[in-house]
Amino acid sequence: GVDGATRAAKARDALALVGLAAAFDKKPHQLSGGQRQRVALARALVIEPAVLLLDEPLGALDLKLRRQMQDELKAIQKRVGTAFVHVTHDQEEAMALADHCVVMNDGRIEDEGPPERVYARPKTRFSATFMGESTILAGTVIEARNGIVMASTAVGPVSLPGASTAGATVALAIRPEHLVLGEAKGDVPLGTATVGDVVFQGSFKRVLAASTLDPALQFIAKASASATVQAGDTIAISCNAQDIILLAD
Incomplete structure (x- = not known):
């Protein structure tokens, strides 16, 4: 619902936000896996959502790239201030990224709180064996x-x-x-x-x-x-x- 010039400006701003300012004219096949992940994030952020749901966003990446993207996701979240709900089965990723960690089992919340507390003092046996x-x-x-x-x-x-x-x-x-x-x-x-x-x-x-x-x-x-x-x-x-x-x- 905006004109072409505004669209292009917003797209460039979103790409700059995820560190891809120079990639505006590139085609998808010219981007690495990590760059494509960042483009997907930029596409979600450009509409300025109140809450952003990320469902296993790093699952397809190799370990080194996943660690790099974890750091970048955290930095981006702090810059834009949008609430991120990050779903993952990677416990280390959950603890590295979360301000508030929720452990779910079979549709029930088993434990929730700051990741340090959830790890050091889990409330249930499932939480103790799942989070580390x-x-x-x-x-x-x-x-x-x-x-x-x-x-x-x-x-x-x-x-x-x-x-x-x-x-x-x-x-x-x-x-x-x-x-x-x-x-x-x-x-x-x-x-x-x-x-x-x-x-x-x-x-x-x-x-x-x-x-x-x-x-x-x-x-x-x-x-x-x-x-x-x-x-x-x-x-x-x-x-x-x-x-x-x-x-x-």
């Missing part, structure tokens, strides 16, 4: 008083801060970065485990280890990139009580 990895210990509360819960688990009794009731069935979630491998023990011993796999992932090693007390219990831990742990090792595992997440099972 967790080792889950099944437990039964033996005693709960003065803000301390004592739970019976397959690796022995575990005491941690929290609120519950005696006899309640609970799940104790521990993030990989909070599991301590070897002799530098945390204040909650979790027994020993046999290392099944060690995967080098650049800045750290992802360690999978089966508990020697309950082989069905699989610990998922992050070790430093220089750690000497390898498959077949039997290692002590522990964590600190304040790092354990108490969940109703």
Whole structure:
């Protein structure tokens, strides 16, 4: 509903906004995948919507380009001030982009809040395992008083801060970065485990280890990139009580 000159000016402004000012006269086949994504964003922004829905906008991109586009999306959102509702199955992408993170499961909201809180203190077991990895210990509360819960688990009794009731069935979630491998023990011993796999992932090693007390219990831990742990090792595992997440099972 605007004249040609206004259309062209608005199109140029939208392309400049997404860093493609020089691409105004290019054909689609002359653009890279990342540039096409930015054109799609410019087409949505040029009509100045009050809210913009992005449904898996980065799914078709390779990892390096996806990271670059994440940074650009965040910068663009701050410049235009439009509310972005960003739908993704990539948990790292959700946490990197969101001011407010909503975890949905089967059409229900499982958890919502700032991404730091959703990751560090998830409200449900689904949220704890979906937003990043967790080792889950099944437990039964033996005693709960003065803000301390004592739970019976397959690796022995575990005491941690929290609120519950005696006899309640609970799940104790521990993030990989909070599991301590070897002799530098945390204040909650979790027994020993046999290392099944060690995967080098650049800045750290992802360690999978089966508990020697309950082989069905699989610990998922992050070790430093220089750690000497390898498959077949039997290692002590522990964590600190304040790092354990108490969940109703």
